[in-house]
Amino acid sequence: MIGVGPGGFVRYLLSMLAGPLIWFIYFSVIYGVVGFGGAFGFAPSGIRLFAWAATLAAGAALILLLWYARRSRASIEPKGPRAVHEVAGFLTALSLFAVLIEALALLIVPL
Amino acid sequence: MEAHQAVLSPGGSDAETIATLGWVMFAGGSAIFLGVIGLAVYAHLGGETLRRRLASRRLVFVGGVLFPAVTLTALLTYGLILTGARLAAPEADALRIEVTGEQWWWRVRYPATGDAPEIVTANEIRIPIGRQVEIRLASVDVIHSFWVPSLAGKVDMIPGTVNRIRLHATRTGTYRGQCAEYCGAAHALMAFYVVALEPAQFEDWLAGQRQPAAGPLTALQKQGEGLFLSTGCNGCHAIRGTPAAGTIGPDLTHVGGRLSIAAATLPNAAASFARWIRDNQHIKPNNRMPAFRILPDDQLAALAAYLESLK
Amino acid sequence: MSDFPNALPRPKGELAELEAIWKLPRGPGVLTVVNNTYIGLAYVATALLFFVLAGILALLMRLQLAVPDNTLIDQGTYNQFFTMHGTVMMFLFAVPVVEAVGILLLPQMQAARDLPFPRLSAFAFWAYLIGGLFFFGSLFFGLAPDGGWFMYPPLTGTRYSPGDNADFWLVGIGFIEISAIAGAIEIIVGILRTRAPGMTLDKMPVFAWAMLVFAGMILFAFPAVILATFLLELERAFQWPFFIPDKGGDPLLWQHLFWFFGHPEVYIIFLPAAGMVSMIVPAMTGVPLVGYRLVVVALVATAFFSFGLWVHHMFATGIPELSLAFFSAASVAVAVPSGIQVFSWIATIAAGRLRLTVPSLFVLGFLAIFVIGGLTGVMVAMVPFDLQTHDTYFIVAHLHYVLIGGMVFPVFAAIYHWTPILSARPLSERLGRWSFGLLFVGVNVTFFPMHIVGLMGMPRRVYTYPEQMGWDWPNLLSTAGAFAIAAGVLVCLVDLALNFRFTTTGSAGNVWRAGTLEWLPNEVYGTRSIPVVSSREPLWDDANLAEDVRAGRYFLPGASTGGRETLITSPIHADPQYLLQIPGPSWRSLLAAAFTAAFFLLLTVKLVVPAVACGVLAVAMIIAWLWQTDPGANHPPVDIGDDLVLPVYVTGPASHSWWAMVALLLVAASLFIALFFSYLYNWTVSPQVWPAATGQRLPVASWPAASATAFMVGSVAMAFSGQMLARAREYGDWPVRLGIACACLALAAGALIELQGHWQTGLRPAMNSYGALVYAVIAVQCQLVAVAVFMGLYTIARSAAGMLTPVRRATFDNTLLFCHYTVGQGLLGLLIVHGFPRIAG
Known part of the structure; x- marks a missing residue:
């Protein structure tokens, strides 16, 4: 019984929080490149391109995750794990929304 | 004196845009508030069928996720468009002014243009209507914030950085501004006026400001000028056209023509000058000017008369 | 109902013992x-x-x-x-x-x-x-x-x-x-x-x-x-x-x-x-x-x-x-x-x-x-x-x-x-x-x-x-x-x-007919027995739950080890894992808090000597407090009911103290990230005070190399010490102690080399924001090293007192984790402080 170590918990935590974690990394990246990019000598067009690339990558990752969560929810036995996948799915969906409205900001506001 | 200092009574285009945004959000916000409260009341008092319909995860989904996602996206789009519009390039004929925040007053500079010399004044900015004004904002000590709500939103004045704000007055009038970032002891008493004038009037005013101070006319004023130079006032204050060239405090070349003294703390009047010189540490505690309590009444009156004459 | 973990009636004196163990101290x-x-x-x-x-x-x-x-x-x-x-x-x-x-x-x-x-x-x-x-x-x-x-x-x-x-x-x-x-x-x-x-x-x-x-x-x-x-x-x-x-x-x-x-x-x-x-x-x-x-x-x-x-x-x-x-x-x-x-x-x-x-x-x-x-x-x-x-x-x-x-x-x-x-x-x-x-x-x-x-x-x-x-x-x-x-x-x-009439014996109880466990009958020791939960509102789903819990039918109806204890369960599924013996009333934590508070406040008003005195007393109290923790397997595994026999002592990743240490290290890591952000931020704002612009000499690469080597030696020494602890029965305690002592020395050396490396270039913290940030990274690292050394010496003392064995090693494990983290952060710090100016200016 003692064998249930923290490894399982970390996996659990990561599978639950993957969506928001992707959002947070994405947010740090776009804020970082817009805030600090100039100081590193990046041209505004390069910064924009980078930010869009990050947006697409984050969006794609979240959609993939969403699909994965859906599939696992359908296939995995009821009870415990189902809850994780459901919570993870919702969190991913919310994170996707958050990424999309960041994209809105990127679309509308010039650098 | 009627001076506007209100977000919802705009006299400039930036403030107008924001006031419209504000009204849209107040209306929308009120509707949403009433809707949520109405729903809560229904949830408690409504009929059995209605309540059963509300008691589902669907409500949480629709009300808590879909509805906010849609309305917020719409509002954010509106807000972002306004935010982006702030980045337009300055107009070519924009009037340029520099304002520096100092504990607890505002130094105002109209930079030299062509052969017209620089003008330095304090606690009052005059601008023409119908023309863009770009103000460079700086601070020499702590953080202040430049805010004239009837004309535009606020921008902070941060030591080590120069920020910019654009004003575009559409209506003539007197607008009051006030420091909006807590800046220490007398933060509450750090206000100023922006006077928006017809362009022609503005040019007249500008021409007047470029002149050095008019010499004293009466004997009393003359005595005042002498006292100004002998009691140490000139150590901190400048009056162009006289030997007084101090730069620590406000430039007083045309102080008599301003609407107020001590950063909109007292109305401009001879009596105010006298009170200020003697009692400023009570009127505006901790301000950087020492109180000249030793000056006898007649000398005070002479100084006040002289300063009041500097139109 | 016979499928409860524990049968009734409960032995005489079990409840009285529980009450005596958990009761409020007098006077x-x-x-x-x-x-x-x-x-x-x-x-x-x-x-x-x-x-x-x-x-x-x-x-x-x-x-x-x-x-x-x-x-x-x-x-x-x-x-x-x-x-x-x-x-x-x-x-x-x-x-x-x-x-x-x-x-x-x-x-x-x-x-x-x-x-x-x-x-x-x-x-x-x-x-x-x-x-x-x-x-x-x-x-x-x-x-x-x-x-x-x-x-x-x-x-x-x-x-x-x-x-x-x-x-x-x-x-x-x-x-x-x-x-x-x-x-x-x-x-x-x-x-x-x-x-x-x-x-x-x-x-x-x-x-x-x-x-x-x-x-x-x-x-x-x-x-x-x-x-x-x-x-x-x-x-x-x-x-x-x-x-x-x-x-x-x-x-x-x-x-x-x-x-x-x-x-x-x-x-x-x-x-x-x-x-x-x-x-x-x-x-x-x-x-x-x-x-x-x-x-x-x-x-x-x-x-x-x-x-x-x-x-x-x-x-x-x-x-x-x-x-x-x-x-x-x-x-x-x-x-x-x-x-x-x-x-x-x-x-x-x-x-x-x-x-x-x-x-x-x-x-x-x-x-x-x-x-x-x-x-x-x-x-x-x-x-x-x-x-x-x-x-x-x-x-x-x-x-x-x-x-x-x-x-x-x-x-x-x-x-x-x-x-x-x-x-x-x-x-x-x-x-x-x-x-x-x-x-x-x-x-x-x-x-x-x-x-x-x-x-x-x-x-x-x-x-x-x-x-x-x-x-x-x-x-x-x-x-x-x-x-x-x-x-x-x-x-x-x-x-x-x-x-409001505070009581631990006859509270008003579940007046709202709520469904969650806090509404079980609670005494000074918590609930008499620890129920098995199968829903979110157990009290609604089992009308007899309160009575059965109070009667002692569920887990741990008494004090099996004769002291304060609670059940440790697994983090996701809450399966019982071991019985944690928890410490009771003590002056030590109270005095430690008082002296720590006094230290900080006296320092604020610049009464340095009394402040230092209080600081020393605070540390002494903390040591005295810690000394009583990590009791080891001082009791054979106990049966908490339902033939579930749980150990009373666990080390490594299953132990609750290991989790607390990981949480603490997360705090240290976020502080370090904030410090890195500060470094980067001030550089973007004022590159003119960074070495590329000022011509400030950087320590030659052998300085950070020496410091990094010292840090890594520290980690290796701790790891060695851990191996030796596992085999203490063969080799005795001295290799363990030696390993920890070496680690302490190496960590201290690593920090001091880094400090000296910058000092000898003439860089001073008050010169500009670059200097201030370099020394801030060093200062934060020195704090960690100081704590690590303190923990190391404490662990050696535990060993000397015979309180560190291959089984009883929670203290050592915590020190080990902390030292490894300290080394990790130290290396990252070196990378930033020496690498960044070489790459970006």
Whole structure:
């Protein structure tokens, strides 16, 4: 019984929080490149391109995750794990929304 | 004196845009508030069928996720468009002014243009209507914030950085501004006026400001000028056209023509000058000017008369 | 029923033994109590005391602002008042009170006997009480800070604030934050490892979820402000120019660090309160929460999004528009999870029949006020609108709607709701209704007009305003409302005085017929036996549960090891893992807290010698306290019922102490990340003070190489020591001790080499912001190394005392983890300090 170590918990935590974690990394990246990019000598067009690339990558990752969560929810036995996948799915969906409205900001506001 | 200092009574285009945004959000916000409260009341008092319909995860989904996602996206789009519009390039004929925040007053500079010399004044900015004004904002000590709500939103004045704000007055009038970032002891008493004038009037005013101070006319004023130079006032204050060239405090070349003294703390009047010189540490505690309590009444009156004459 | 873990009747004397073990100490020893109910209650009471004190300051300020040009309070005093009001409400009321409710209720909700580190809770409480009282006392000597609760430099630097006032804030609050972090670690381990068997994460009460998220957020948010206070104190004391623009610092760095803490802080306060509401609504309607998992999602999502909002406190600082737009969008995103919770409560009300008790009224009042605060919050997330309302009374109105609506009302609801657990009588429904009515009307009359006066142009933090502004009537109204709020609070206090009769034996019990475990019969030792949970509302699903638990039919009906103990379960599924022996009452943690508080406060007023004396005593007390921990397998495995035989001692990743150490290291890591951000930030603002521009010589590569080697030797030595410990029976204890000693030496050498490497180039911390940041990285590393060395020496001492064996090695494992982390951070620090200037300039 003692064998249930923290490894399982970390996996659990990561599978639950993957969506928001992707959002947070994405947010740090776009804020970082817009805030600090100039100081590193990046041209505004390069910064924009980078930010869009990050947006697409984050969006794609979240959609993939969403699909994965859906599939696992359908296939995995009821009870415990189902809850994780459901919570993870919702969190991913919310994170996707958050990424999309960041994209809105990127679309509308010039650098 | 009627001076506007209100977000919802705009006299400039930036403030107008924001006031419209504000009204849209107040209306929308009120509707949403009433809707949520109405729903809560229904949830408690409504009929059995209605309540059963509300008691589902669907409500949480629709009300808590879909509805906010849609309305917020719409509002954010509106807000972002306004935010982006702030980045337009300055107009070519924009009037340029520099304002520096100092504990607890505002130094105002109209930079030299062509052969017209620089003008330095304090606690009052005059601008023409119908023309863009770009103000460079700086601070020499702590953080202040430049805010004239009837004309535009606020921008902070941060030591080590120069920020910019654009004003575009559409209506003539007197607008009051006030420091909006807590800046220490007398933060509450750090206000100023922006006077928006017809362009022609503005040019007249500008021409007047470029002149050095008019010499004293009466004997009393003359005595005042002498006292100004002998009691140490000139150590901190400048009056162009006289030997007084101090730069620590406000430039007083045309102080008599301003609407107020001590950063909109007292109305401009001879009596105010006298009170200020003697009692400023009570009127505006901790301000950087020492109180000249030793000056006898007649000398005070002479100084006040002289300063009041500097139109 | 025969399928219970334990058969009846229970042996004679079992209950008496349990009572004797857990009973309150007598006489002055009562101060040494560590039981979570007592500490939790004292904690809540102290937080309420600070609520009242800060509220009195608010009343005085409202009196000053009641009429224009008022001279009741002078500007200096007023500035101290608003600074203290904000600081005390945020740091000494809001965070502590929710932490306190957690300490008070979580063990009951999870049917644990106590939290895993009761002495740590006691330490956190005493540190908070003593530190808080002295901090507040600074007001009476005119020494209270007056730079605003946000303490923006340069105003709070020595040039513009030469007195000790600002130091009181920096040292006092920094210290109280540390106590909050201690509490957060306790709560995380408590929630993850001490739940009743079967209480999987998906069956955990929403309040526990909220507290888990709350504590997690503290680990990542608080280090930023601790770092900020550390840097500003270094600047004030030794002129290290982190925030001074003339020397390449930037005042905005402070704002970034402060709000990186400050915005999550709002949700740190709100989420537990929302968790309380999610407990009260089902209890009062008699049906489970609708959309439980969605609410959990909302809590977690809020926590994440709240870390992407900090710049919305800085919209007016001249940051590029696109950056503002990102934060504006994130500020909008965070509204969605709040929507989820609001509609979940409404759906739950519709699902059942809400009984309009006092807790329900406070919840409904909360709903109305919080929705208004949330809506104005969305308004100010719009950059242009915020540029008008930022730093005006509109924001004062908004934040009080959010914090009073979102936090104070739920806390009052909680007081009325959970009092029957602890008191022989519930609170009065009649007085409660009066209190609610006064508070609800008072809050709206006070704060609604502030929206209007803000739009009329009234800025915040002004001690007076001229008559012609037309701000007089809304201000007068606000002042009148403030007294209604005060009356509402007073009525509640009277109610508490009249009806709150603390008891651990005959509490009023489950008067609301709620379904969660805290409503089981609770005594001084918690529940008599620890039930197996199979649903979210066990009391609703098993009518006999309370009786069976009280009779001792479930797990652990007595004290199997003859001392205080609680069940440790696995973090996800809550399977029983081992029996934790927890320490009882002690003077040591109390004295440690007192001396630590004294150390910091004496240092603030620059009484260095007494401060050092207190510091030494504090360390001595901490050692004395720690010495009693890590008891080892001093008892054979015990049968807790159902043939479940559990060990009483576990080490490594399964042990609760290992989890606490990991949480602590997360705190250290977030502090280091904040420091790296500061380095990068000041470089972008002032590359002109970095070596590429100044020609400052960098230490040649052999210096960092030597330092890195020393650090790695430290790690290897510790790892070696660990191997030797496992084989101590073959080789004896001396290789273990030797390994630790080598590690200590190597770590110290690594830090000193790095320090000397920079010193010999002529770089000094006061020269410019580059120098200050380089030495700040070194200083933070030196602190870690000092702690690691301290832990190493302590571990050697344990070994010498025969308290370190291949089995009894939890102390060693913690030291090992800490040393490895110290090395990791040291290497990263070297990489940044030596690599960055070589690559980027």
